[in-house]
Amino acid sequence: MKPTKRETKREANTTEAKPKLFELFTLLARINAVTLGGGYVIVPVMAASLEKKGWMGESEFYDIFAKAQAFPGPLALNTALLVSMKLFGPKGIPAAFLGVVLPPFLALILVSGLIQRYGSLPAFKRFLDGAGAVVPGLIAAMIWKNAAKRSWNLPRIIETAVLALLLILLPASSLPLLLLAIVVFYCIEGLCRSWK
Amino acid sequence: MQILEIIWTFFKIGIVSFGGGWSIVGIIRNEVVPRWVDEQGFLSLIAIAQSTPGPIALNAATMIGWEHGGFFSALAATISVVIFPVIAILAASYLARFLKLRAVALNESLKTGSIAMMLMALWALKPTSGDPLLLAMALGAFAVAAFTKVNALWAILGSGALNAIAGPAIRALLGIGG
Secondary structure, three states, X not given: OOOOHHHHHHHHHOOOOOOOHHHHHHHHHHHHXXXXXXXXXXXXXXXXXXXXXXXXXXXXXXXXHHHHOOOOOOHHHHHHHHHHHHHHHHXXXXXXXXXXXXXXXXXXXXXXXXXXHHOXXXXXXXXXXXXXXXXXXXXXXXXXXXXXXOOOOHHHHXXXXXXXXXXXXXXXXXXXXHHHHHHHHHHHHHHHHHHX | OHHHHXXXXXXXHHHOOOXXXXXXXXXXXXXXXXXXXXXHHHHHHHHHHHHOOOOXXXXXXXXXXXXXXXXXXXXXXXXXXXXHHHHHHHHHHHHOOOOOOOHHHHHHHHHHHHHHXXXXXXXXXXXXXXXXXXXXXXXXXXXXXXXXXXXXXXXXXXXXXXXXXXXXXXXXXXOOOO
16 A cells, blocks of 8 residues: 555654554553552653554653643543554544553553452551552642642633632532533733733 | 432543543542541542552542442442443544534644633642641642653652651651651
8 A cells, every 4th residue: 555645754753663463552551550549650651652662652651741741631641542543543442442541441440449348347448548648748849849840820820710719619610610610711821912 | 329429420420531531630629528538538649549550539539439349349349430432432433424523623622621720629629638758749749740741659768768667757856746
């Protein structure tokens, strides 16, 4: 088959190796089975493996990663979906989806079964209490880190404070509040830019 | 039927799961506490979701599904939390030609939103137990996660293990209840 113009361009972008769908699935599944600590830990591992395979360079990968953050959903999943869309088109979606979702799903079924069986043992219960106790501390740390690297300006400070307050006061309406807030923030960001 | 309620709840959560993991914790909490899990149970659930492989929202969905209806509920919850993101990504690749959003403005808006979401999560999950040992571990975890590059996983597993093995002894030594 004669390659179309688009395919030729794609081959020029990736270095030399031709990616295979099943290989992409096993690659993602391996990464997602062993990498602990969520999206920000998984994504760099993904970048390194794709580069090593010669399927996608790091700069192209991180362009996609930046785009992935604009979508709702887990970062690792979004990044994997967009990467496989780039490599294979829509038929890459099932491979990426299963590669990211399947290993944690099986792991969690196993862990949930263990908790169901041993959750009432006093030592195990203390383990769960101790592990759970750090959650507020970790959230506070994430706020600290994100706030530190955010480029703040007056509108953004006000937006953050108002939205946080509304979410706390009206927990039952958090979904419509959030969707509305994103639209409003987007418009304000646009206004601020046009003033400059 | 409960499984339909689970599917609908996690589908809604999927729509607003912006910001990578921690920001969605507060939204999940509002939806599932106290309906399917109590306050303390939710904290443990998040700790487990964070220290097992896979995204936090996905793992939380799987666990809550499992506890309320077994395997098929777990499967349904897991799929429903990611169905919207998958559709959004597919749709965006076709709509990109017609709908031109400014990526920078959108990303900045989402960053603002996700910090507000995390503030809400912190408020919703603020420690209430009054147990000094658990409070100390929360503070320790903050210090480790905010000021070092150590994976937060070790704070979770460490304080779990400490409380399991030495919790009663430490409380007896300090003369505090637990």
